[in-house]
Amino acid sequence: MPKTKPVLTSREVFARNLRRARRLKDVTQETLALDASVPRAYLSRVERGNINISLDNADALARAIGVALHELVDPAKFAGFDET
Structure with missing residues (x-):
């Protein structure tokens, strides 16, 4: 029987997409955090999916990385981006 992938929560999708978008644009956590006016440690926890994020902070991060907020919650x- 084939394994099924677990369904990701919205927080996990946001975390994965933010990290992937940041890496695709070759931006460091430090730079993104500075541009979005959030602490780097906070950004790290967001990217790991460890904390809930407010809409205001999600919007600030999306704007700072240059993608639409809805793209960060689109599973x-x-x-297709490989995270090796």
Whole structure:
């Protein structure tokens, strides 16, 4: 029987997509955090999916990385990006 992938929560999708978008644009956590006016440690926890994020902070991060907020919560948006 084939294994099924677990369904990701919205927080996990946001975390994965933010990290992938940041890496695709070759931006460090430090730079993104500075541009979005959030602490780097906070950004790290967001990217790991460890904390809930407010809409205001999600919007600030999306703007700072240059993607639309809705793209960061779209499970299919960055699905093809390999994170090695």
